[in-house]
Amino acid sequence: MEQKTKKNDILLIGVILVLALAAYVGVSIFQDATTHNAEALVLIDGEEYGRFPLDTDVVERIELPDGSYNVLVIEEGKADVTEASCPDGICVNHRAVSRQKQSITCLPNKLVVEIRNGEESDVDAITN
Amino acid sequence: MKTKKIAYLGLLIALAFVFSYIEFLIPVNIGIPGAKLGLANLVIIVALYTLNERDAFVLSMIRIVLVGFTFANLASMLYSLAGGILSFVVMVIAKKTRKLSLTGVSVLGGVFHNVGQIIVAIWVVKTVSLIYYLPVLMVSGIAAGVAIGILGGMVTKRIKGIHLID
Incomplete structure (x- = not known):
């Protein structure tokens, strides 16, 4: 029981990390490099x-x-x-x-x- | 309410208050609004696992209002309330599924505390681009959640031996 919840914990952390990474990549693509008149x-x-x-x-x-x-x-x-x-x-x-x-x-x-x-x-x- | 339980709740509120004060004194400032350890959440999670949901929720709200009026302003209190309520709801649901350990529940609490704050911040300063802080805040939420979860697990294990509510 305890082993199983621990595995789920790690899985959860992994999922959140992947989501954060996806969000970060999304944001980076969104932030175009500045132009001269920024x-x-x-x-x-x-x-x-x-x-x-x-x-x-x-x-x-x-x-x-x-x-x-x-x-x-x-x-x-x-x-x-x-x-x-x-x-x-x-x-x-x-x-x-x-x-x-x-x-x-x-x-x-x-x-x-x-x-x-x-x-x-x-x-x-x-x-x- | 048993005297013992009243005393225990009072103790937890005082502890949560002191933890908030410590964090106010020594802010871990890494340039991201909303990123912090959330020491007070240690008390909330201990309450969640040694008392019941209702008491833990009341505890969380009293702490936010007390701290809000003592150290912060109304705007900060609004952020705290949003983060506090959202993270509490998510933690209760996560605990009820019985699929996660205390640490997992605490991680979700940490992450959603930040998510709640950023949602209110976007609404208050009317700037959608604040959402760009979200990835960093998610990761910092995990880190804070793991730290609080490990500590909370230790505390809960020891407190559970004492029969607080008969």
């Missing part, structure tokens, strides 16, 4: 805050009405959050993003930085 789209609470082209270096301090903030840095064609008021700092620790549909999320501030290719593809139309 931009970082900043959303706050689902509303567009601004768009920042990745080929122009910029440091933007995004202030929220409640006093919290995130600092977005565009450098070497990558977007990164380098400073934030949120307690967990997950967005700050997140690595810089540059590929289509990659994103940095700050849940406490409801802020999302998402990479978009300049031209909207059909794929975008479906996912959004």
